[in-house]
Amino acid sequence: MLEVSNLRKVYGPDPHAAPAVDGLSFAVADQEFVCILGSSGCGKTTMLRCLSGLTPATSGSVVLRGKPVNGPPEDMAFVFQDYSRSLLPWMTVRRNIAFPLRYKGVDRRRAAELTDEALDAVGLAGRGDRYPWQLSGGMQQRVAIARALAYRPGILLMDEPFASVDAQTRSGLEDLLLNVWQRYGITVLFVTHDIDEAVYLADRVLVLRPPANVGHEAVVGLPRPRNQVATKQEPEFGRLRGELYAALDGRPVVA
């Protein structure tokens, strides 16, 4: 599905400046849920921007379904951390979701169908005529997810999407995301700095170490569907958590 090899990104004109991303390689399989775990300032955002084609990489390659990524690919949708800034306050919820579709060549009727379906999937049916600022933070982030879903992407890139909502809302959004991921059969690449969140959501967790390369990889064998209480009580959950904590810290991993 997605193959990243030897990605390197240096900001500015000076090629010898310290790179933000250096020697990053990994692959994501079709319909896989991969979490990328990294501390703040380790180049997560730069990496995502390179993957999505928003920022050109200095060297290396990103290949999506066999095609190299040079600009934002059609098959990809993006959910940002700051929902209040990626939703447009001058458009209603419904317009926010529908308007990227028009430029994808979707006709008006189909766009309305996709919008309704996506709103329904995130549990916001009937709120389409509100404005984003009339909704709570968690609801706004659900609108952002609905926009991504309505876009019908093969792969969904998420940049710490739940970092700025409170804990209660956050677990609700996590379950919602797992639900739509399975229903829509999409591939998800989810960036977070939260170990618990990564383990809870992912099939596989990649630990990023500065300057953004994969320092450790953990396969999460926890059964699905996952449950906020039961899953987090499993011994395997605790073990993975310890492993990832150590990996983040840069200590050798005790298997």
Place this chain on the structure above:
Amino acid sequence: MSRRVLGFLLELALPAALLIGYGLWAHRAGSFYFPPLDEIFRYFRELWLFDRVGSDLLPSLARMLAGYAASVVIGVGLGLLLGMYRPLRVAAEPVVEFLRALPAPALIPFSLLMFGAGNASKVFVIVLGAVWPILLNTIDGVRGVDPQALDMARAHRIPPGARIVRIILPGAGPRVFAGMRTSLAIAIILMVVSEMVASSNGLGYFVLEQQRSFAIPEMWTGIILLGVLGFVLNWIFLRVERRVLRWHRGARGLLAEHEPAAGAPSSLKKTPTPEKSDA
């Protein structure tokens, strides 16, 4: 209920006192320059209902609106261009700063040479004065558009034209309107000034002409009409702005269920820097 009535009366007390005070004083003083109110009103009715509406008021309004509309189109268009391309903005900065600081009435002689004494020269002067606040505010508004909204648009492959219309322009909207509000006042002022120089009709011409022939009450009617005109146009503008920028006040949490009637007017709610005012 009675509190609101009381507040309303309080607000009207000072203007009423001023008017009555002037009326009494003018009657007693019999000043040549400050005629009594009833005399002014009698002339007002004679002149402006509706004898000179077609000959002076409408031409003035037409010039003002034409100049204002041109200023909005040019200011927003140029502002988008300069806001989006940094090299262009930097290169244009000294020229823009100079022209903005140049008092527009000083350009009236130039405009007269270029266009003659017709409407074109007046509209030109209005544009030369009113375009700057719109231009500068649009530039700032465009630069202030959230980069994440632009990323979102790019990630969803929204074409550049649609990005301008759907994201950059609405995002800059509050600033564009701030500029347009300042420019409206400037456009009215320049309408009057340009009509005071080399003109044969219009409100500015009328007021100055009455003064020169010592028709004092007539002059006063013109001044009052101009005041009413400024007030009404400003009021209409605020209505439109309120409607168009509803989302903005909502997003900033200023949209109460009922608008406070007696609080500070919206024009007071300005931060000191963001508005580039100019006249």
Place this chain on the structure above:
Amino acid sequence: MSLDGAATIDARRGTPAAGARLPPGRAGRLLASRRVRDLGLKVSGVLTVLLALELCSRVGLLSRDWFPPVTDTYAELFRLGMGRPLWVEIGRTLNGWAIGLALATLLAVPFGILLGSSPAAYRMSRVVIEFCRPVPSVALIPLAVLVYGVGLEMKVFLIVFVTFWPILLQVVYGVTDVDPVVRDTARAYGLPAHARFFRITLPSAAPYIATGLRIAAAIALVLAVTAELVVGAPGLGQSIVVAQSNAQLPRMYALIIVTGLVGWVLNMAFQAVERRLLRWHPSQRQEESR
């Protein structure tokens, strides 16, 4: 939790943060080279405009009858700048400007403080303010001429009447916009009323007053020039009209340029003061980081 964990990891290992990726020396050099490039852009922008005007005039695209070549205008400007009369005219314009602005400030600041600190007073005068503010100031020129003649007094009256409002409104806003937490803190520490006013209200309102003054200064200049132009009070505006009626076109354009330069210099000066007073204000900090 994990968030804290991440932060300590960063601290311990000294991970360079996004902004610190460039060593300071290099960042400084990049900034300096950018500044040089910007200066080049600005100079070329001005030169392009001047060159275009010059060419238009030389080729005949703009008629020589009313638009002489820019070089002629600048030669005249140079000649004028060397002589005394130009500076006398500038002095006359600025004289009215300064007196009017100073009087308006003296009137508007105490009034603004009163209205800003007393809601009842504000409500009482609201209708008057809202009605007087949008009145196009220049409508009063004929009245001013009647009462004061065509001299300095007329100019000053106009400027005072018009610049009073923007200053007043900014003062009212500045006084009402004192951070309530600061105000409460002062009260909690038992600061007496006059100390609260001089140590807290006035410093917080100062930047707003500066903004009002900058706006007022620009308007005052417009009015001074307008009065000179329309009714012939002595000053730059009048000399522009005289040059025009004598068909001394380069002189007329030179004087227009001088008027613009005067406005520009005044604007720069007021902006500099304002920026100094506003250093603490969040909007300013943001702008600097951009």
